[in-house]
Amino acid sequence: MAIKARNLVASLLLATTAAAAHAATIQAFEPDTLERIVAQQKGKAFVFVVWSLDCEYCQASLKTLSQEKRKRKDLQVVTLATDPVADPQAVALMKKKLESVGMSANAWAYGNAPPEQLRYALDQKWHGEKPRSYWFNARGERVAYSGVITAETIAKMTAR
Template sequence: MMRARRQRLAAAAAATVTACALVLGTAHAADRVAVFESASAARIAASQQGKPFVLVVWSLDCVYCKRNFDALGKLRVKHPGLRVVTLATDSAEAMPQVQQLLERVRLTRNAWVFGHEPQERLRYAVDPDWMGEMPRTYFYRADGDRRGVSGVISEADWARHLRWAGIAG
């Protein structure tokens, strides 16, 4: 009887540890960089559940992209609910460096990096009119309408684009 009780306790403890590991693993997985393939563009838009958001396309070797990250950091202080998705155009092999930079700028949620399809196909999946210039920022409205902007965005332009997307008043 004592042995059966110990076995039940051990089984319950193991189940609890497994459940905790799954929960922690899921939370941690949300902060991992996902691999972007051409079908991912529609998944990203759908994942935002009809809410306005900003998609920031960047690269590790893009100096100007880092300026947009600085501006985003300031904006997230003013607008804590600002939904940001990042997409690095670097190869999936650069994922550790991409993850490290995103951790430094606190943008690890909803982060993506280009996968193994040809760059042209992946860029086309993001926007058929985009020629690859960076940084590239897309402002999505709740209705799915979007506006793409190339280059570093000034503080006044951030405010204007966020208002257009319905993110800031």
Template sequence: MMRSRRQLLAAAVAAAATCALMVGTANAADRVAVFDSANASRIAASQRGKPFVLVVWSLDCVYCKRNFDALGKLRAKHPGLRVVTLATDSAEALPQVQQVLDRVKLTNHAWVFGHEPQERLRYAVDPDWMGEMPRTYFYRADGQRQGVSGVISEGDWARHLRWAGIAG
């Protein structure tokens, strides 16, 4: 009986830590939350019906840096631009992901892939996405979205932001 109580207590502590990681961390400044397939709908819901940009990237994606550079310039012009980031690296790479996001000043609403299979996590984000990066989604306030693969030119950023209802 004593062993069962210990196991139950350990499971409760682990569940509380997981919930804090998944829910609390996603909204806390300067932290990266662990993304699982159930979080896909939470990302859009976290923006409370406001237009935003979801940037999917990876530490080993050289082209993702260009999108971060463009986002830095856009945020300088439009400080209210809402950006959510999702790194496809494993949760073990969280310190390196955090370091990159600190450098590009995109630490709010940041996520990193969790321990589920990559294919399942990608499917949760977008069933039509095959894993190419960078991948950027432009969300309207009503939840409609457009996905764009590859580096986005300055003119295309403006066009997609206008489509989403964000000043471009």
């Protein structure tokens, strides 16, 4: 009986560990992070979406991106929440939101540097309005876009 109990406990621990490994991981975005992301995506087109938990328009953009991503397997999405990664409650909400729209991979949130520094590192011309997105082509060139992302926006930005 003791062996069965140990096997059951071991199985439960293994299942819990596997589930945790598949759960969304929100990484800390620091001043040098964008350079690393661009290097990781080298040769691939992708959209870098800046959003926050309290931005209704951001939620609409994420939903549209999710729908279009299901149709277009080539649509690569990287997300950056301007909410702090140091806030466990915010991280839990971010994970829940991203998992609900199927975009839990390659997810970032503001790290320890001051928000102004992170915003400046991302784009010196950006003043913090959201939703904000950056559309990178395979050559690494980017176009900034402020506003809700629609299917038409995606078609236009990925055609270049």
